[in-house]
Amino acid sequence: xxxxxxxxxxxxxxxxxxxxxxxxxxxxxxxxxxxxxxxxxxxxxxxxxxxxxxxxxxxxxxxxxxxxxxxxxxxxxxxxxxxxxxxxxxx
Amino acid sequence: xxxxxxxxxxxxxxxxxxxxxxxxxxxxxxxxxxxxxxxxxxxxxxxxxxxxxxxxxxxxxxxxxxxxxxxxxxxxxxxxxxxxxxxxxxxxxxxxxxxxxxxxxxxxxxxxxxxxxxxxxxxxxxxxxxxxxxxxxxxxxxxxxxxxxxxxxxxxxxxxxxxxxxxxxxxxxxxxxxxxxxxxxxxxxxxxxxxxxxxxxxx
Numbered sequence: 112x113x114x115x116x117x118x119x120x121x122x123x124x125x126x127x128x129x130x131x132x133x134x135x136x137x138x139x140x141x142x143x144x145x146x147x148x149x150x151x152x153x154x155x156x157x158x159x160x161x162x163x164x165x166x167x168x169x170x171x172x173x174x175x176x177x178x179x180x181x182x183x184x185x186x187x188x189x190x191x192x193x194x195x196x197x198x199x200x201x202x
Numbered sequence: 203x204x205x206x207x208x209x210x211x212x213x214x215x216x217x218x219x220x221x222x223x224x225x226x227x228x229x230x231x232x233x234x235x236x237x238x239x240x241x242x243x244x245x246x247x248x249x250x251x252x253x254x255x256x257x258x259x260x261x262x263x264x265x266x267x268x269x270x271x272x273x274x275x276x277x278x279x280x281x282x283x284x285x286x287x288x289x290x291x292x293x294x295x296x297x298x299x300x301x302x303x304x305x306x307x308x309x310x311x312x313x314x315x316x317x318x319x320x321x322x323x324x325x326x327x328x329x330x331x332x333x334x335x336x337x338x339x340x341x342x343x344x345x346x347x348x349x350x351x352x353x354x355x356x357x358x359x360x361x362x363x364x365x366x367x368x369x370x371x372x373x374x375x376x377x378x379x380x381x382x383x384x385x386x387x388x389x390x391x392x393x394x395x396x397x398x399x400x401x402x403x404x405x
Contacts, residue, residue: 116290118287118290121280121283121284121287122280124280125276125277125279125280128276128279129273129276132269132272132273132276135394135398136265136269136398139398149399152394152398152399153394155394156390156391156393156394159276159390160387160390160391163279163383163386163387163390164383164387166283167279167280167282167283167379167383167386168379168380168383168384174220174221176219176220176221177221177225177229180229180230180232180233181229181232181233181236183233184233184234184236184237184240185236185240187237188236188237188240188241188244191241191244192240192244192248195244195248196248199248199249199252
């Protein structure tokens with residue numbers, strides 16, 4: 112049986128990625144607090160990563176097992192990070 | 203006995219759990235890479251929050267060069283996925299062109315990064331200049347090694363396509379692409395972490 116991947120408009124995705132890159136650099140020059148700047152630049156990084164994973168790596172149309180192979184290591188990483196964070200960063 | 207099925211490129215591939223084994227192998231590899239880079243990035247963030255003075259060090263990095271290099275890598279992801287799209291359509295010439303562009307963009311990224319490292323080391327910011335610089339060279343160095351690996355793989359694919367050896371094996375472009383996009387995603391996080399988070403006082 113042939114596997115069918117959804118082909119989005121790759122160029123449009125690239126335009127979004129470049130726009131977010133410019134926005135993330137631009138936001139560091141705005142007269143807003145450091146906390147908000149950090150929140151915005153990392154939120155934009157997450158959006159860019161999701162755009163690449165869903166559209167260029169085709170996770171949008173992949174089988175559940177492949178999606179799980181991408182998500183489970185991330186979950187493990189975040190659990191380890193959250194558990195270790197107070198012990199290392201706050202001492 | 204291994205099952206076979208026909209993927210979109212027309213290639214018969216062995217199948218495990220309904221997924222071609224080549225793709226399954228690449229995803230297993232990427233899962234281990236998530237833990238590798240995740241551990242490194244997590245350690246950097248914890249160490250940075252736990253110690254002071256890293257923002258002053260990070261301020262010495264060139265934001266324009268880092269931004270341009272990010273643009274180069276994002277564009278290489280586009281050319282890579284266009285190579286895969288051409289491969290799926292059986293467009294050999296298109297596949298070769300996009301693969302070559304991906305290789306060139308990967309090399310451009312490495313040259314710019316090498317120039318940056320040269321300037322920083324020339325200014326005295328060696329890997330031994332402090333914790334920030336140790337992390338910086340480790341993270342960007344490991345990432346650059348991955349880019350180099352991708353350039354080598356894509357060059358082999360390009361040369362194979364040029365010699366007609368990739369005909370019937372076009373699915374390999376998709377597998378190389380998965381790796382290349384992952385390397386792009388890692389840089390998407392390294393860029394704000396190293397280059398942008400020092401601004402406005404940073405952490």
